[in-house]
Amino acid sequence: MTVHALKEHAAEMAAPSRPSEVVALPAKPSSRFDAAALARRVASAVLPPAIVVLAILLVWEAACSSPGASLPPPTQVWSEAYDLIVHPFFNFGPQDVGLGWRILASLQRVAVGFGLAAVVGVAIGALIGQSVWAMRGLDPVFQILRTVPPLAWLPLALAAFRDSNPAALFVIFITAIWPVIINTAVGVRNIPQDYRNVAQILRLNPVEFFFKIMVPAAAPYIFTGLRIGIGLSWLAIVAAEMLTGGVGIGFFIWDAWNSSRLPDIIVALVYIGVVGFMLDRLVAAVGAFVTRGTSAS
Amino acid sequence: MKPYLKLDHIDKSFTRGGTRTEVLKGITLGIDQGEFVSIIGHSGCGKSTLLNLIAGLTKVSAGAVLLEDKEVDSPGPERAVVFQNHSLLPWLTVYENVNLAVAKVFGSTRTRAERHDWIMRNLDLVQMAHASDKRPAEISGGMKQRVGIARALSMEPKILLLDEPFGALDALTRAHLQDAVMDIHARLGNTMIMITHDVDEAVLLSDRIVMMTNGPAARIGEVLDVPLDRPRKRVELASDRTYLRCREAVLKFLYERHRFVEAAE
Numbered sequence: 001m002t003v004h005a006l007k008e009h010a011a012e013m014a015a016p017s018r019p020s021e022v023v024a025l026p027a028k029p030s031s032r033f034d035a036a037a038l039a040r041r042v043a044s045a046v047l048p049p050a051i052v053v054l055a056i057l058l059v060w061e062a063a064c065s066s067p068g069a070s071l072p073p074p075t076q077v078w079s080e081a082y083d084l085i086v087h088p089f090f091n092f093g094p095q096d097v098g099l100g101w102r103i104l105a106s107l108q109r110v111a112v113g114f115g116l117a118a119v120v121g122v123a124i125g126a127l128i129g130q131s132v133w134a135m136r137g138l139d140p141v142f143q144i145l146r147t148v149p150p151l152a153w154l155p156l157a158l159a160a161f162r163d164s165n166p167a168a169l170f171v172i173f174i175t176a177i178w179p180v181i182i183n184t185a186v187g188v189r190n191i192p193q194d195y196r197n198v199a200q201i202l203r204l205n206p207v208e209f210f211f212k213i214m215v216p217a218a219a220p221y222i223f224t225g226l227r228i229g230i231g232l233s234w235l236a237i238v239a240a241e242m243l244t245g246g247v248g249i250g251f252f253i254w255d256a257w258n259s260s261r262l263p264d265i266i267v268a269l270v271y272i273g274v275v276g277f278m279l280d281r282l283v284a285a286v287g288a289f290v291t292r293g294t295s296a297s
Numbered sequence: 298m299k300p301y302l303k304l305d306h307i308d309k310s311f312t313r314g315g316t317r318t319e320v321l322k323g324i325t326l327g328i329d330q331g332e333f334v335s336i337i338g339h340s341g342c343g344k345s346t347l348l349n350l351i352a353g354l355t356k357v358s359a360g361a362v363l364l365e366d367k368e369v370d371s372p373g374p375e376r377a378v379v380f381q382n383h384s385l386l387p388w389l390t391v392y393e394n395v396n397l398a399v400a401k402v403f404g405s406t407r408t409r410a411e412r413h414d415w416i417m418r419n420l421d422l423v424q425m426a427h428a429s430d431k432r433p434a435e436i437s438g439g440m441k442q443r444v445g446i447a448r449a450l451s452m453e454p455k456i457l458l459l460d461e462p463f464g465a466l467d468a469l470t471r472a473h474l475q476d477a478v479m480d481i482h483a484r485l486g487n488t489m490i491m492i493t494h495d496v497d498e499a500v501l502l503s504d505r506i507v508m509m510t511n512g513p514a515a516r517i518g519e520v521l522d523v524p525l526d527r528p529r530k531r532v533e534l535a536s537d538r539t540y541l542r543c544r545e546a547v548l549k550f551l552y553e554r555h556r557f558v559e560a561a562e
Binding site for chain 1 (some may be wrong): 326352353354371372373374376377378382384386388397398401402451
């Protein structure tokens with residue numbers, strides 16, 4: 001009797017009619033009723049970096065204000081590069097455009113080169129992760145090639161493509177592809193045998209296996225690779241554009257250096273840093289969105 | 298009458314680093330359609346290997362697995378497996394996990410609406426239709442295993458293979474799932490083979506219990522018939538003479554004649 005009662009009780013507890021667990025929303029009441037707490041939180045996030053930036057600007061101003069200083073102080077940067085800072089999208093002719101346009105031109109190159117690297121890298125990485133022989137053959141070659149600095153590829157790329165733009169794209173591609181390949185391969189190698197068994201019992205063909213099991217299962221690894229890759233391609237594009245010319249943030253810096261416009265260079269550096277940061281966060285956010293739920297099993 | 302599934306003189310050995318380990322030796326067994334057979338033995342005796350051989354996930358070293366007189370040596374949906382750790386894909390919802398199987402097996406023979414109905418019917422069968430939009434991480438271990446069973450059943454398998462399906466669950470949840478499996482077996486009449494190391498579970502669920510000797514080179518030590526009427530009620534059986542006799546027979550086999558020796562390896 002007691003056993004029976006216990007069983008029934010357990011049935012009640014495990015009964016499907018029970019609504020799912022309620023997820024606590026701790027932030028909501030506090031933000032609605034306690035504006036001071038919210039203000040404190042914002043302040044604690046914004047104030048420390050603001051103070052540090054201010055301190056850097058002050059030290060910089062103090063260090064570069066003497067008449068013989070080789071670099072311009074922040075006030076001079078502000079006054080001389082005012083146009084560049086406040087009007088990123090002016091357009092006064094083919095070589096006289098705002099930094100926003102130049103950044104977009106560079107981003108376009110990165111998008112093409114990195115996009116290709118992502119697709120090819122995931123495919124090769126999947127092959128290496130899946131096949132022991134492909135790994136044995138390709139891995140040593142890749143381990144050596146990936147240490148070649150991006151710009152070392154440029155002369156070869158210029159010779160092969162006989163044009164600067166495809167050469168720059170190739171440099172981006174070859175820079176970004178290695179972390180994508182290596183991380184994808186590790187991710188594919190770490191796919192649990194259980195998932196492979198499920199795929200085998202369902203007789204998934206290789207294409208179905210790739211899209212339905214491999215890519216989602218390895219997605220956290222793939223996105224780690226993509227995130228490293230986009231960072232590297234942003235590093236490489238600036239250097240490559242300095243050498244290949246054309247519209248782009250890298251060439252702008254080179255041009256500014258040749259015409260001794262140091263404030264412009266400093267503004268461009270800030271742009272590059274901010275955009276690189278946003279690219280990193282963008283890929284991380286996409287990864288977090290795509291791989292939600294995959295970590296827990 | 299020829300058996301539905303026939304294991305014909307199966308040997309299995311693994312070779313690693315030049316040393317050959319015999320896992321199974323001379324396994325011969327016939328299983329009839331609609332029968333529920335448990336395979337019980339101490340851990341390491343190769344019972345999971347035996348299930349993988351039937352599933353086709355591992356290849357036999359000698360002998361053959363015959364299903365309806367045809368040899369099977371690769372995995373397929375007609376021998377669906379319920380895995381010990383459920384093996385649901387964590388990035389898919391409950392519905393999508395079952396759909397993965399249904400879309401693959403019935404993608405060309407059934408319409409979209411028919412497939413949807415079939416998925417929901419199978420989720421209903423394990424009482425999980427209410428959670429169809431949840432991801433595996435959001436449901437309990439017992440629920441995951443229910444979904445695993447629904448996924449396997451949705452393939453309309455000729456034989457359902459259960460690999461210690463309730464091993465990782467607490468006792469109460471396990472009892473619920475055992476009842477659910479008995480109910481499904483009664484309703485659908487599937488042929489089922491279950492690996493277990495739980496004596497009560499084996500006696501409660503099975504028509505026959507296959508007892509394995511200890512490895513290496515494990516064989517079938519004894520096959521016990523469980524002549525209990527269905528439907529079976531666990532509370533009534535607790536004092537049933539036949540039940541107790543079967544239970545005692547399995548216990549004696551496992552703990553007297555083939556006691557697990559830790560130092561055997």
